[in-house]
Amino acid sequence: MNELRKDYLLDRWVIIAKDRAKRPTDFKKPKHKIPSSASCVFCPGRESETGEETYRYEVDGKWIVRVFKNIYPAATMVGDPRINDEEKFFTHGIAYGSHEVLVETPEHGKRFSDLSEMQIRHVLDAFINRINALNDLPGIRYVSIFKNQGQEAGASIFHAHSQILALNVTPSFVKEKMLMCYDYIIKNESCPYCEIIKMEAEGPRKVFENESIIAFTPYASRFPFEVWFFPKRHLPNLNTMSDKELNDLASALKKVIGKLDSLGYPSYNLVYFNAEPKGENFHFHIELLPRLSKWAGFEMETGIIINTVPPEEAAMFYRGEK
Amino acid sequence: MNELRKDYLLDRWVIIAKDRAKRPTDFKKPKHKIPSSASCVFCPGRESETGEETYRYEVDGKWIVRVFKNIYPAATMVGDPRINDEEKFFTHGIAYGSHEVLVETPEHGKRFSDLSEMQIRHVLDAFINRINALNDLPGIRYVSIFKNQGQEAGASIFHAHSQILALNVTPSFVKEKMLMCYDYIIKNESCPYCEIIKMEAEGPRKVFENESIIAFTPYASRFPFEVWFFPKRHLPNLNTMSDKELNDLASALKKVIGKLDSLGYPSYNLVYFNAEPKGENFHFHIELLPRLSKWAGFEMETGIIINTVPPEEAAMFYRGEK
Numbered sequence: 001m002n003e004l005r006k007d008y009l010l011d012r013w014v015i016i017a018k019d020r021a022k023r024p025t026d027f028k029k030p031k032h033k034i035p036s037s038a039s040c041v042f043c044p045g046r047e048s049e050t051g052e053e054t055y056r057y058e059v060d061g062k063w064i065v066r067v068f069k070n071i072y073p074a075a076t077m078v079g080d081p082r083i084n085d086e087e088k089f090f091t092h093g094i095a096y097g098s099h100e101v102l103v104e105t106p107e108h109g110k111r112f113s114d115l116s117e118m119q120i121r122h123v124l125d126a127f128i129n130r131i132n133a134l135n136d137l138p139g140i141r142y143v144s145i146f147k148n149q150g151q152e153a154g155a156s157i158f159h160a161h162s163q164i165l166a167l168n169v170t171p172s173f174v175k176e177k178m179l180m181c182y183d184y185i186i187k188n189e190s191c192p193y194c195e196i197i198k199m200e201a202e203g204p205r206k207v208f209e210n211e212s213i214i215a216f217t218p219y220a221s222r223f224p225f226e227v228w229f230f231p232k233r234h235l236p237n238l239n240t241m242s243d244k245e246l247n248d249l250a251s252a253l254k255k256v257i258g259k260l261d262s263l264g265y266p267s268y269n270l271v272y273f274n275a276e277p278k279g280e281n282f283h284f285h286i287e288l289l290p291r292l293s294k295w296a297g298f299e300m301e302t303g304i305i306i307n308t309v310p311p312e313e314a315a316m317f318y319r320g321e322k
Numbered sequence: 323m324n325e326l327r328k329d330y331l332l333d334r335w336v337i338i339a340k341d342r343a344k345r346p347t348d349f350k351k352p353k354h355k356i357p358s359s360a361s362c363v364f365c366p367g368r369e370s371e372t373g374e375e376t377y378r379y380e381v382d383g384k385w386i387v388r389v390f391k392n393i394y395p396a397a398t399m400v401g402d403p404r405i406n407d408e409e410k411f412f413t414h415g416i417a418y419g420s421h422e423v424l425v426e427t428p429e430h431g432k433r434f435s436d437l438s439e440m441q442i443r444h445v446l447d448a449f450i451n452r453i454n455a456l457n458d459l460p461g462i463r464y465v466s467i468f469k470n471q472g473q474e475a476g477a478s479i480f481h482a483h484s485q486i487l488a489l490n491v492t493p494s495f496v497k498e499k500m501l502m503c504y505d506y507i508i509k510n511e512s513c514p515y516c517e518i519i520k521m522e523a524e525g526p527r528k529v530f531e532n533e534s535i536i537a538f539t540p541y542a543s544r545f546p547f548e549v550w551f552f553p554k555r556h557l558p559n560l561n562t563m564s565d566k567e568l569n570d571l572a573s574a575l576k577k578v579i580g581k582l583d584s585l586g587y588p589s590y591n592l593v594y595f596n597a598e599p600k601g602e603n604f605h606f607h608i609e610l611l612p613r614l615s616k617w618a619g620f621e622m623e624t625g626i627i628i629n630t631v632p633p634e635e636a637a638m639f640y641r642g643e644k
Contacts, residue, residue, distance in 0.1 A: 296591060298485070
């Protein structure tokens with residue numbers, strides 16, 4: 001029998017298809033070749049071919065991390081950021097905001113999990129700088145941070161990078177998470193994620209833990225080998241983490257993604273839920289979403305996701321027990 | 323400037339990325355080869371290798387359409403269909419229900435749009451038979467009907483087929499649509515989709531129309547070349563359509579999907595919103611969702627979809643103007 005599970009807080013369901021369960025090695029793919037750096041505009045020396053630079057971290061006159069505007073932006077700072085909802089059924093506006101690319105290393109051939117913990121820390125520092133700068137701009141409602149690794153996850157350029165997309169609407173998924181979290185806090189006077197972290201720290205889905213960070217496969221995982229990362233402390237945002245916590249986060253990301261990469265570098269998305277720039281009522285977290293399965297008609301119609309890897313088995317894989 | 327648009331009713335947003343717009347021919351792919359029928363268990367003569375048959379339409383002793391249980395079901399009629407929500411944060415149950423496969427034609431090499439209108443009508447009749455039978459079973463809350471065409475849409479077998487998945491929960495996407503629809507009806511004493519249909523029938527997104535059916539590209543299309551099909555009459559369910567309306571629906575599906583297939587047989591999902599088996603407050607519709615783009619980290623984090631094909635241009639393509 002397969003199992004139905006609901007997300008901790010949201011009305012999102014998954015079918016954990018145990019009967020179709022696959023072992024980690026069933027997902028293992030041959031390693032992809034690294035494409036040549038000859039045509040790579042993210043490599044050092046071709047800075048003039050990218051969009052306007054918005055952040056740079058340098059050592060000895062050489063950049064270590066760079067952020068610049070996407071040449072094919074999904075959003076731009078042109079026009080009126082307000083949404084027009086006066087026409088019945090036809091609510092619209094300009095996609096107002098900023099779409100930036102963060103190059104995570106000057107080295108063409110390195111993947112995210114190959115970077116040193118210190119280099120990943122530089123990436124996190126760059127995010128914090130851009131979150132703070134973009135949230136201060138008028139008209140911006142949300143700053144989305146995400147990484148697309150591999151073709152199946154929507155990446156078109158190999159050189160390790162993330163993206164930052166600031167926009168004039170609060171996205172529905174983020175709003176839904178924030179509302180459920182806030183509703184819980186009002187009713188229970190405690191953060192639901194603080195409670196969930198404590199439960200998962202004792203349970204069969206724990207993946208990794210250090211002093212500041214806990215990582216586990218969520219109860220209703222939608223993706224095979226999905227992992228969530230939380231600071232143990234109740235912190236609403238990446239930019240409220242301490243120096244020590246950021247180092248521990250860099251370490252956790254490197255170790256867990258490195259383990260995922262041992263399956264032959266599968267495609268994944270890494271997304272940052274940075275919901276409340278100035279509030280207290282959210283618990284910052286990061287979701288690692290491996291793209292080892294395809295969402296078909298059933299998922300598209302219903303929103304119910306079929307996942308053939310039970311999160312308890314995925315956690316065993318990450319812990320090295322399987 | 324790119325445009326932000328919201329769904330007619332739901333809190334679902336898309337960025338219509340006009341600046342990245344592609345022409346229909348940019349999506350055109352070489353035609354896929356049809357795999358050999360030698361290993362196809364959906365072909366006539368191998369009925370004993372499929373799951374238990376639940377429906378058959380025959381002519382002259384040969385089946386024309388067949389429905390049988392999926393050998394790798396996502397849900398089965400075993401155990402207790404009730405959901406257990408007594409444990410805090412961990413709501414779960416058995417994936418209780420039925421997972422069936424509908425083979426749309428005995429002919430191995432034919433795609434859905436190659437079928438005659440009469441054959442498509444036989445497929446619709448089979449759906450109605452299974453919807454009625456499955457909705458009558460205890461514990462069933464929703465009957466999902468969908469078609470996965472092509473690898474990018476999650477299909478693993480070439481021979482033309484759809485799937486029917488009856489389940490013991492009302493899926494969140496369906497619930498959301500039903501609630502918004504019902505809320506609108508209470509406030510306005512009219513069906514929102516009846517109003518939307520009238521507007522779209524006069525507008526730049528109309529794709530196709532016959533006596534009973536209208537098809538248009540939705541205002542906030544999430545997929546390039548997405549099309550929605552509605553009966554013009556306010557009908558809650560496929561099984562309430564008249565003989566004439568079902569024939570007109572078969573005709574509309576064949577013509578519109580045939581046009582999409584002219585792009586080199588792209589992958590697509592076809593999903594049926596059959597929300598209320600016995601109510602009056604929903605307007606049945608079908609969504610055609612071509613899978614010509616990938617959802618990346620931004621979509622996964624925010625639920626906002628970036629679509630590079632404005633629905634007005636997609637409609638021109640379907641109307642043969644582009």
